[in-house]
Amino acid sequence: MNVQEPFVLDLVVPIHGNLPLNRLFFETLLQNTRSRFRLFVIDNHSPDESGDYFRQQKGDGFEVTVIQNNVNRCYPVSMNQGIALTSSPVVGLLNNDILVGPEWDLPLVEFLLAGKGDIASPIGLEHLPERSLEEFLFYRWKLILKKNYSPDPFLNYQKKIQAMYGDFSIFSRQITRKFQNSAFPGIMGHCHLVSRFLLDKIHGLDVRLQAADWDLYLTAAQMVDQGILRTLPMILGSSWVHHFIRATDRKKEKEPFLCEHPPHWSPEAKWGVEAIRNYWPFLEQRPGFRKSPIRRLSKWLIKNKARYYLKNPNICELLSWKID
Template structure:
């Protein structure tokens, strides 16, 4: 498989360490990993320099996710580029599950199934069982930016991420919007599982700016960049919410769990 992996980080070295150590445990080759450090002020850079990574890119300023993701994707150009958060844990066969599912379903972008919240359960055991039971389950038409494998044709047809530090987390919305306009096929697969601790970097940036957790980090009028009428945008949200609910209900009926879960209540919930 021809693939590269990249993520951006801004401080939060403990989560970066957990992410990379989880890759090492499952045999993910670190020479395929490009890490872009957005001017971290903690020990992140020193930690990264002690690893046999494919590349470390150090930005002198926090240039935002869009710039960093583009830097990573361009540094190690491959058929597939996996772009992910640094506050996640991976499971065995996570890369193979993504790419094989995408190939089987002729997808251009594919995301893994995921549990979000504190690590208060045995993720390794759950992921193994979930992959066996849900390996053929697919949500066609929806992917997420916590982790996404992007085929090289997407860069050519839809372009890269909007490179503006001011977007502050809206880069993924714009990217998926452009991908849909370009006719790219997307999905989320049960053949690959992650644990996501939950927007750790964005929460830290909100605290730096004196924002509440419930407040948006980005500019409130970022949606204008979509050039989409208000009613059309609202109807898209309604349709997506309805579709997510239907997927969840169907998956629980078939599997006993869904491809998107939460551990925040002390037990896994769907």
């Protein structure tokens, strides 16, 4: 009798409509995830058929469970709903506006299972080991995001990815090869994997903060200071995930959150400015940071470089990366 391997990876993703983006997210998740996984979808009163789409997904090596809410709940409350259902040693907290690169999960899962840390994130447009490349890619995507490539929403998303990368899979493999030995403190709010040990310690996310990734990083950094954890949350260059970054139509009126907790705090209100300055790993995001004139000039030059090369779809060639 064949014994099925246990699930080592549980993934939680809250959604509120946007079926085309949910389709693209799940298709790449299915294509590029190598671990057997369970996906817990928290459907926050979607105005379309997104919940039904995920309910229909069945196959080998994965399971999908949809939790239906009759109101739109905030991010930390939604995540806690999903976390409560998980039992695997590694739990991924994901946004639905991402595309995962080939084998994105393997280095992150290995990092946690080997006891190297308790939170691991992939590199992406917001954070790379090389700042000039990070800013070039970020501004290139911002320019592409503003364009409309097709009246069909699903094709529009696909064409934006093609305009950005050419072949997304090839780019993903090239950038993770370039940075495969890189790791640095940080967290990606749209995609981070967390150990069962840490989730049991903190009993879920703090529902008072919508900026739950900031709070999770600061909590972990404090636990390192206290000797409870050994390692800060890390971003690994061997895993790549694309984040659409506010790809939804911001002109549409959003259904307000309806949660049974006090209004959300800011990270500064909970942690204080000094603690954030001490713990938060990204200097330019710390309270009170001011860019120097040279830094502002550098960003301006990179923005213009991104605009100049926008029409070149072969980004690996543009970056002089050899394709094997």
